Amino acid sequence: MRSHSVCGVAAVLLGGLLTTGCGGTGDGNGDGSRTGGAGGSASGGHPVTVTDCDGAETTVSGVPDAIVTSNASGLELLLRLxxxxxxxGTGFPPGRGTLPAGLDGRARKVKVLSETVIPKEKLLGSGADLYVDAFGAVRSSGGGMGDVPSEEEFRAAGIAHVRLKSxxxxxxxEEPVTDLSAVEADLTALGAVTGARARAQRLVAGMRQKVDAVREAVGEVPEAERPTYFFFDFDAGTGQPVAVCNRQVAHAVITLxxxxxxxxxxxxxFRPVGWEDVIAKNPDWxxxxxxxxxxxxxxxxxxxxxRTWLETNPATRGLKAVRNGRFLRIGSxxxxxxxxxxxxxxxxxxxxxxxGKVG
Structure with a gap:
């Protein structure tokens, strides 16, 4: 793919959920997508239209040949697809061994364009025809994240710009995130854009099967009886804890x-809090x-x-979870x-x- 068209002035300002086709001219596919364009769909079900957080659209005309990702999250999704x-190429590459074994070797083969944000000139000159961006519009337009291309510059370079909604x-x-629907939407969108629809559908089905099994097992537990839970971001530093808030996907994971x-x-x-705030919450786990x-x-x-830090620090060793040894060793x-x-x-x-409920 080398060319792409854009539907709407504000297209791809924030990131991509899937519809297929442009301007509502196509037939429904039963998954919230539209197959569009006079004369039928192109190879791989293209053209494919993705929307941003506000519903603005951009259309990808064909299966991309060269993809650049902003960081490890987009890279992992594409590897799984x-x-x-x-x-x-990628920015913010995953550390060696941080992806599951089956993906780590393939990730190592991807050229690292930057250890952080990819410089604008390098991104525009990378030869990419698709850029998968995990950053929000505010961050991408400044905010200490470096100089990034404008949407006009992406279009001039022939690069379709898709952001991950999740x-x-x-x-x-505007509301707390309580499920994994945005992750599923990203998989569906990237699957459609890259010609990997069937793989995306299998991945989404697998996620839903696991989550539905948990819902069935614990669904009857009253809200007031559910244990309280604190995500301790040890690597963010122990001087001031960083709370996982309700707009973060981890909140959905914990809730589900x-x-x-x-x-x-x-x-x-995320938001920095004080240890006095954690102590006041006194989590069960x-x-x-x-x-x-x-x-x-x-x-x-x-x-x-x-664990040792929590058990020996005077401010945290009296917490209910610490006293009872209720720790989960699950990576960030x-x-x-x-x-x-x-x-x-x-x-x-x-x-x-x-x-006793979940195996």
Whole structure:
């Protein structure tokens, strides 16, 4: 794919859910999509139209040949869709060993265009015809994230710009996120754009099967009886804890697992809080949110360090969860980064909290 058309002046300002076709001229596909264009659909079901957080549209005319991703979250989704061979570069690359074994080797083959935000000139000159962007519009337009291309510059370079709704729209959500529908929408959209619809449908079905099983198992537990839960972001620093708030996908993961996020009243994605706030919440369970170190041995050491800190710090050792040893050793990435593994984390949290109900 080298060319793409745009529907609407504000297209792709915030990121992409799927419809197929442009201007509502096509036939329904039963998945919220439209196959459009006079004369029928192109190869792979194209043209494909994606929408941003406000519903503005952009149309991708053909299957992309060269894809660049902004960071590891978009890269992982594309690898899971089986189109990793089309990814020619990424920013914010995943650390070695941080992706599941089956994906890590393929991720290592992707050229790193930047360890952080890809510079504008490098991105526009990368040869990409699709850029998968996990960042929100505010962050992408400045905010310390570097100089990024405008939508006009993307169009001039022949690069379709698609943002991931599960991450890019967090700052603009008006309601708490309580399910994984945005992740499913991103998979569906990327599957349609890249010609991997069937793979996307299988991934979404697998996620729903795991989450539905947990819902069935714990659905009758009254809200007031569900255990309270604190995600301890150990790697964000221990001086001031960072709360997972209700606009972050981790809040949905915690909620779906049958727990109550102690910072569910925080209308943001993340927010610095004080230890006095955590003490006041006095959670029943604490997840040791450690970022993947690249090996099981290194991860175990980090989990041990996080637990020891909580058990020996005068401000936290009296917490109910600490006194009772109710810790979950589940990594940060699979909890706070929107993706297929969110469903696995729902199941793993629920299995710890409800051992008699969830296997």
């Amino acid at each position: 089986g189109v990793g061979d089309k990814v020619i 991450t890019a729209c967090a700052a603009t959500r 697992a049958g727990a109550r996020n102690v910072f569910a009243d925080c209308d943001a994605d 604490i997840q040791l949110g450690v970022r993947d170190r690249g090996s099981e041995e290194a991860n175990d050491k980090a989990f041990d360090e996080a 990435e699979r909890t706070t980064i929107a993706g297929v593994r969110n469903a696995d984390t729902v199941r793993d949290i629920a299995a710890a909290l409800y051992p």
